[in-house]
Every structure is written in structure tokens, then in C-alpha cells.
Amino acid sequence: MPSFEEKKAYAAQEETFFDDGREEELVDFVTSQPKHRGSPQGVLAAIDEFGRTRKYLMNVGEDKGSIVVELIRETRPRTMIELGGYCGYSTILFADAVRAAGGEKYYSLERNVNFAKNIKALIEFAGLTDIVEVVLGPSDDGIKNLHKTGKVNHIDLMFLDHYKPAYTTDLKLCESLGLISKGTVLAADNVITPGNPPYLKYVRSSVEEKRAALTQESKQDTENFPGQSATQYGKVETLGTDAKGNPHLVYESKLVESFEPTGVPDGIEITRCVEEDFLVSFFAGAAKEIEHKRQCISSSSTFQPRVILVTGVGMSKGLSIARAFYREGHHVIGADFEPFGIPVCGRFSSTLRKFYRISKPTSGPAESRGYAEGLLDIVNRESVDLWVSCSGVASAVQDGEAAEIIENESKCRAIQFGAQTTKTLDEKHLFIKQTRKFGLNVPETHLITSVEDALRVLHPSEKGMERKQYIMKSVGLDDTTRADMTLLPQASSDDTRSYLARLNPSVSRLFVLQQFISGPEYCTHSVIIRGRVMVFAACRSAELLMHYEAVSPRSDLSRALQKYSEIYAAKMGCVTGHFSIDFMLDERSTELDLMSRLYPIECNPRAHTAVVLFEQESGRMVDAYLSALEVDGMDGIDIQPVVTPSTTKGYYWIGHDLVTCVLLPLLSTMAMKGSISSLTEKRKVFLHHLMFWKDGTYLLWDPLPFWWLYYVELIEFGMDWEQK
Numbered sequence: 197m198p199s200f201e202e203k204k205a206y207a208a209q210e211e212t213f214f215d216d217g218r219e220e221e222l223v224d225f226v227t228s229q230p231k232h233r234g235s236p237q238g239v240l241a242a243i244d245e246f247g248r249t250r251k252y253l254m255n256v257g258e259d260k261g262s263i264v265v266e267l268i269r270e271t272r273p274r275t276m277i278e279l280g281g282y283c284g285y286s287t288i289l290f291a292d293a294v295r296a297a298g299g300e301k302y303y304s305l306e307r308n309v310n311f312a313k314n315i316k317a318l319i320e321f322a323g324l325t326d327i328v329e330v331v332l333g334p335s336d337d338g339i340k341n342l343h344k345t346g347k348v349n350h351i352d353l354m355f356l357d358h359y360k361p362a363y364t365t366d367l368k369l370c371e372s373l374g375l376i377s378k379g380t381v382l383a384a385d386n387v388i389t390p391g392n393p394p395y396l397k398y399v400r401s402s403v404e405e406k407r408a409a410l411t412q413e414s415k416q417d418t419e420n421f422p423g424q425s426a427t428q429y430g431k432v433e434t435l436g437t438d439a440k441g442n443p444h445l446v447y448e449s450k451l452v453e454s455f456e457p458t459g460v461p462d463g464i465e466i467t468r469c470v471e472e473d474f475l476v477s478f479f480a481g482a483a484k485e486i487e488h489k490r491q492c493i494s495s496s497s498t499f500q501p502r503v504i505l506v507t508g509v510g511m512s513k514g515l516s517i518a519r520a521f522y523r524e525g526h527h528v529i530g531a532d533f534e535p536f537g538i539p540v541c542g543r544f545s546s547t548l549r550k551f552y553r554i555s556k557p558t559s560g561p562a563e564s565r566g567y568a569e570g571l572l573d574i575v576n577r578e579s580v581d582l583w584v585s586c587s588g589v590a591s592a593v594q595d596g597e598a599a600e601i602i603e604n605e606s607k608c609r610a611i612q613f614g615a616q617t618t619k620t621l622d623e624k625h626l627f628i629k630q631t632r633k634f635g636l637n638v639p640e641t642h643l644i645t646s647v648e649d650a651l652r653v654l655h656p657s658e659k660g661m662e663r664k665q666y667i668m669k670s671v672g673l674d675d676t677t678r679a680d681m682t683l684l685p686q687a688s689s690d691d692t693r694s695y696l697a698r699l700n701p702s703v704s705r706l707f708v709l710q711q712f713i714s715g716p717e718y719c720t721h722s723v724i725i726r727g728r729v730m731v732f733a734a735c736r737s738a739e740l741l742m743h744y745e746a747v748s749p750r751s752d753l754s755r756a757l758q759k760y761s762e763i764y765a766a767k768m769g770c771v772t773g774h775f776s777i778d779f780m781l782d783e784r785s786t787e788l789d790l791m792s793r794l795y796p797i798e799c800n801p802r803a804h805t806a807v808v809l810f811e812q813e814s815g816r817m818v819d820a821y822l823s824a825l826e827v828d829g830m831d832g833i834d835i836q837p838v839v840t841p842s843t844t845k846g847y848y849w850i851g852h853d854l855v856t857c858v859l860l861p862l863l864s865t866m867a868m869k870g871s872i873s874s875l876t877e878k879r880k881v882f883l884h885h886l887m888f889w890k891d892g893t894y895l896l897w898d899p900l901p902f903w904w905l906y907y908v909e910l911i912e913f914g915m916d917w918e919q920k
């Protein structure tokens with residue numbers, strides 16, 4: 197244990213040691229020294245000087261403070277919460293460290309109105325108003341509010357330094373609200389002086405011990421506190437014991453010994469949530485799912501349900517969005533194309549009030565107008581407030597045209613870019629051209645209308661030019677060339693020519709030749725409302741696009757991808773729609789910052805299947821969509837933080853996995869084409885998904901779309917099999 201430097205010691209703690217006017221005296225003492233304005237370290241030094249030379253202050257102090265600062269540097273929280281801000285010493289010290297570590301927000305929860313005022317004064321003086329928000333009121337109310345407004349959906353790091361018996365009840369509250377999961381770190385002050393045995397017992401208990409304790413009646417524990425800590429603020433306080441916590445969370449907890457600013461020995465308990473017991477949380481999750489569905493049925497009497505039209509409910513993305521609106525109590529109308537009259541799975545969803553079959557638009561202005569009028573007719577008939585366009589790639593521009601007509605001719609708003617924006621984003625060369633114009637990173641891209649066009653780039657006549665590698669990509673919807681990743685130029689210009697001749701580029705069969713960026717690919721999903729990204733997720737791109745696992749929104753990579761999308765959205769102006777850029781991360785130039793290593797390769801101006809990752813965030817995602825109905829312009833509207841997935845749980849489609857991870861490897865091994873080890877590996881992947889991931893279509897309370905999807909697929913599979 198380190199030793200205490202006596203010369204730093206604060207004045208001794210008196211009988212009455214706070215709330216006797218010393219806090220206001222401190223604020224005057226600090227703010228009368230202009231040299232410290234704008235300097236968090238200067239302000240902290242001045243507070244320490246006051247504590248040493250004038251009166252004792254119940255701050256965390258330099259020694260214990262440095263333990264938490266180290267923790268911030270290590271964990272780099274995006275947001276940090278403190279329970280108990282007092283005069284703002286810990287607020288200034290930790291918020292400054294969070295900001296330096298790239299974090300965005302520090303919430304200081306303080307219930308004493310005068311103390312909260314003092315914190316604000318010192319925060320302003322120290323120049324930290326951009327990162328700190330002081331939340332006035334009892335900590336449990338503050339926590340519930342941060343959760344309800346979506347400001348906090350996951351606790352990265354929490355510092356507990358308030359009413360000692362409330363440490364455990366507040367932690368259990370955070371657990372019950374689902375704010376604690378793998379990766380959460382807690383730092384609790386004063387666990388030695390005055391001490392907090394109930395809290396230490398809780399965070400050091402095993403899952404089994406916590407489960408056993410749950411069967412006993414929960415009652416307030418204010419007896420096991422040494423000294424006066426349970427009566428520090430007057431009488432013993434009544435604490436909420438409704439929140440039972442989540443006993444399935446596995447914690448690793450250890451004490452780091454240190455000193456109070458007076459030199460009295462104390463310590464910080466550092467607790468890390470390392471995992472969640474799988475089987476139990478699986479059943480708890482199922483129960484929560486059902487409960488969540490019921491929640492919307494009993495929504496409050498002041499709630500005004502909206503009528504929402506979701507097109508594309510035959511796809512998982514449309515179905516997810518429809519379910520999210522339904523869960524939040526809105527009336528959902530579904531629509532989709534049903535080629536050959538085969539019903540789509542979404543039409544069997546219990547979330548839909550009504551389903552409309554719409555006809556696929558073919559090219560040509562008359563057909564487009566007909567398609568738009570069909571949608572307008574549904575909008576008028578059902579008094580739709582918001583159309584969430586989730587249609588597929590084949591109707592992108594026609595959806596844009598329909599959005600313009602619907603918004604002009606009805607009160608309904610659309611989550612869909614207009615026709616020109618959609619076209620620009622959708623066509624690879626126009627998208628790259630626009631991106632370059634916005635001053636953002638782009639891979640070198642050439643529009644190709646003939647073999648000769650491509651040869652001029654691939655085999656330039658000037659010698660000695662740097663030889664880059666390229667890929668040819670179809671501009672249209674030609675799926676036959678989509679997976680072709682042939683690197684060009686080939687060994688000789690003749691080989692390149694014959695490869696290009698097979699693709700046969702022409703004015704009516706456009707291609708782009710795009711610089712090959714070596715590195716991992718990421719896809720993103722954003723909802724943009726009037727030029728602002730309101731919802732964002734990023735995933736590693738998966739083969740055949742049937743596996744989705746969110747990149748942690750707290751990671752540098754996700755932040756860089758989000759920032760890129762935000763800059764792009766802002767540059768497009770006041771537009772609303774789904775937006776999804778695919779990026780390559782250049783793996784070679786690691787010395788550059790992340791933003792300079794990201795290369796957008798294409799954009800899809802439509803909803804991305806990654807929207808399934810927002811299942812736990814339906815309320816906030818729906819609020820984000822509904823903000824499109826607010827008066828135009830964002831001025832005066834309380835801007836909510838961007839909604840990101842709170843879970844990094846993966847999503848898969850069981851039918852797809854059964855074929856690709858079980859059936860095909862088995863057939864290939866039986867035909868002596870595949871090895872036993874690869875078969876075993878694939879099976880392991882399948883089992884992992886089955887146990888730990890979630891199916892993108894199946895929902896316990898809305899199972900029919902899942903069963904219908906696989907029933908139809910089985911029939912189709914059987915028909916294919918018979919034809920072979």
C-alpha cells in the first residue's frame with residue numbers, strides 16, 4: 197500500500213463537516229482566482245488548498261481520485277455517471293479525464309439543490325460545461341430518468357459516492373433496468389472509511405449466492421453501517437427496495453487501498469461485470485420479451501397512438517420496424533410486393549392492423565406514378581401519419597418519387613429520401629462523385645462504359661505509374677457479378693481484356709472500376725431525420741449478409757463510422773431517410789487516424805437488415821422515427837443522443853445457418869470434397885449461434901412470420917430438389 201504525504205492532508209473532519217456555508221465559501225475562494233478559469237487542474241488545486249488551509253471538505257481527494265482517473269484511462273468510457281457530486285471535485289477530476297480519453301458525457305447526480313448549484317458554478321469556471329450534466333434530485337430518480345430519456349442505455353463506468361446504504365439499492369436498480377452488462381465497471385468510494393459491508397457483500401457474491409438471497413424477502417439494510425453513515429444526512433433514509441437487481445451478472449471485484457484526503461486509510465472497490473449466466477439469462481430474456489410486448493397494451497391514457505405504414509414487411513428489416521412501432525403502442529399497417537401471389541411472412545405478424553399487397557413498379561414514368569398513387573391511396577384510406585419505407589433495392593428511386601408525391605398531397609411524412617437524393621446515393625459513381633465533392637475520403641473510382649475505358653485505367657500507356665489494384669462492380673442490379681472480387685489488372689493485358697469482354701460493359705450496362713482497398717469491410721445503418729443521424733449501428737460485413745453483430749458503439753471504430761455518416765448527413769442538407777454506407781478500413785496505413793483509413797465503397801439509401809439489432813431499443817428508435825413528424829427544423833427541440841444498439845448479441849437466420857453450416861458441409865464431406873475438421877468447425881459455429889445469438893425473425897410473442905418463412909422456404913427447397 198502506498199504511503200500518505202502528510203503535507204497534502206486536509207484539515208481534520210469536524211463534528212459538523214458540511215452544509216454549513218463552507219461550500220459557498222469554497223466557490224467564492226476558487227472563482228476569485230481568475231488564473232484558474234478554464235483550467236480543471238487549477239480549479240482542483242484551489243479546492244485542495246481550501247481543504248488544507250481553511251476547512252475540511254468531503255471530497256474523494258487526490259489519492260483515491262488518481263485510482264479512478266487511471267481506471268478512466270484504461271476503460272475509456274463513452275459516458276460516466278457519478279452518484280453524489282457535492283462541490284464538484286470528483287466531477288471536475290473525472291470529467292476532465294473522460295474527455296481526455298475521448299468520452300462524451302459525464303452525469304453528476306446530486307440531490308442537494310445548493311450543492312448542485314455549486315457544482316455548476318465550478319464546472320462552468322473550469323470550462324467543462326460541454327461534457328458535464330448535473331442531474332438534480334435523488335440518485336434513484338436520476339438513474340430512472342437517464343434510462344427513460346435514453347441518455348444512458350449502458351453504464352460504462354459509475355462512481356458511487358453518495359448515501360452509503362443507497363450504493364446497493366442503486367446498483368440493483370441499474371441492474372434491473374438492464375444498464376449493467378459485460379464491460380460495465382463500478383468504482384465505489386469509502387468502502388473502508390466509514391465502510392459499506394452490505395455493498396461489498398453484494399458485489400463480491402457469486403451468482404448462486406445472489407440467486408439464493410433473492411428468494412428471501414428484500415428489506416432495507418441500514419443497520420450494517422459503521423459510525424453515522426446511515427444517518428449522515430439526518431435520519432435513516434427510506435430506500436426503494438422494489439428493484440431486485442439481476443443476480444445472473446457475474447462480477448469480479450477487488451479493493452484498492454488508499455487514503456482519505458485527511459490521511460485516514462480508505463479504499464475504492466473496483467467491480468467489473470465480466471459476464472452473464474447464459475441459461476438463466478436466456479429464460480429471463482424470454483420472460484422479458486413477453487412482458488415487453490404486454491407493456492405496450494397497457495400504455496398510458498395520455499399516449500396518442502400514430503398510424504404507421506411500413507412497406508417491406510416481408511423482409512426481416514420491415515418486420516422488425518413494424519414490431520418496434522407496435523410494441524410502443526402505435527397502429528401499424530403493413531404492405532409489400534407478393535410476387536406470384538405467394539404471401540410474405542410479414543403479413544402473418546400479429547403486429548399489423550392490416551396488410552396491403554402492392555404491385556412492384558416497373559421502369560417508366562407512368563408506372564412510377566401508378567405505384568406512388570397506390571401508396572397514396574393506402575395513406576389516405578388509413579389516415580397514415582408516417583410512412584416508413586423499407587422496400588427493397590428494386591424500387592429505390594420509385595420510393596423516392598412516391599415520398600415526394602405523398603408529402604405534397606397528404607399530411608403524411610415519409611422516412612424516405614426524395615428521388616434525386618436516392619438516385620445519387622444509389623448509383624455507385626454518383627455517390628463517389630458526391631462524396632468527393634463533400635471533401636470526404638473516397639477510393640479511386642471510374643465509370644466504365646466499354647472495355648477500352650477500363651483498359652485505359654488498368655494498363656495506362658505511361659510507364660512508371662504506380663500500379664493500383666481495382667475491382668469491376670456493376671452499377672445496376674446485376675447480382676451475377678456482385679460476389680466477383682477478381683483483382684485487376686490481370687497478369688497480362690490480354691488476360692485483362694478477355695475478363696472485361698466477359699463482363700461486357702456498355703452504355704446500357706454500366707460498371708465502375710474501383711480501387712481495391714485491402715482490409716475488413718463494415719456496413720452501417722442510419723436513420724437520418726432532416727440531415728441529422730438519429731439512429732446508428734455498424735457491423736462487420738458478413739458473407740451473404742445473414743449474420744449481424746454490432747461493433748460496440750463505444751469503440752473508436754464505431755465512433756469513426758458514425759462520425760463519417762453524421763458529416764455526410766449534414767452535408768446532404770435537410771433530408772430524411774434510411775442511409776447505409778459500406779466502408780473498407782484500410783489495414784495498411786495504420787499510422788493514420790481512423791477517419792482517414794475509412795473508405796466508403798457504396799451506399800444504400802434504404803433500411804439495412806442491421807435494424808434487427810435495435811430490438812432492445814424499440815422505444816428510442818420509434819421516438820427517433822417519430823421526430824420526423826415534429827415541426828420542420830430542429831430548433832428548440834431537445835436533441836436526443838443518437839440511438840445505438842445496447843447489445844452486442846449477434847443475430848442470425850436459423851434456416852440459412854442450417855443450410856450453410858450443417859447441410860452443405862455435410863453433403864460436401866460425404867462427397868469427399870470437404871474435410872471432417874471443416875464440418876466440425878461449421879457445426880461449432882452453428883451451435884454457438886443457436887445458444888448465444890438470436891434469430892432475426894423469430895419472436896416468442898409473434899411467431900407466425902418465422903414459421904411461415906420456413907414453411908415457404910421448405911416448399912421452395914422441395915420444388916428445387918424435385919427439378920434436379
Ligand SMILES: C[S@@+](CC[C@H](N)C(=O)[O-])C[C@H]1O[C@@H](n2cnc3c(N)ncnc32)[C@H](O)[C@@H]1O
Binds near residue numbers: 254283284334357358
Ligand atoms: C461524499 S459527497 C460526494 C463527494 C464528491 N463525489 C467528490 O468527491 O467531490 C456525497 C454527496 O452525495 C449527495 N447525496 C447523498 N445521497 C444522495 C442521493 N440519494 N442522491 C443524490 N445525491 C446524494 C450529498 O448531497 C453529497 O453532496
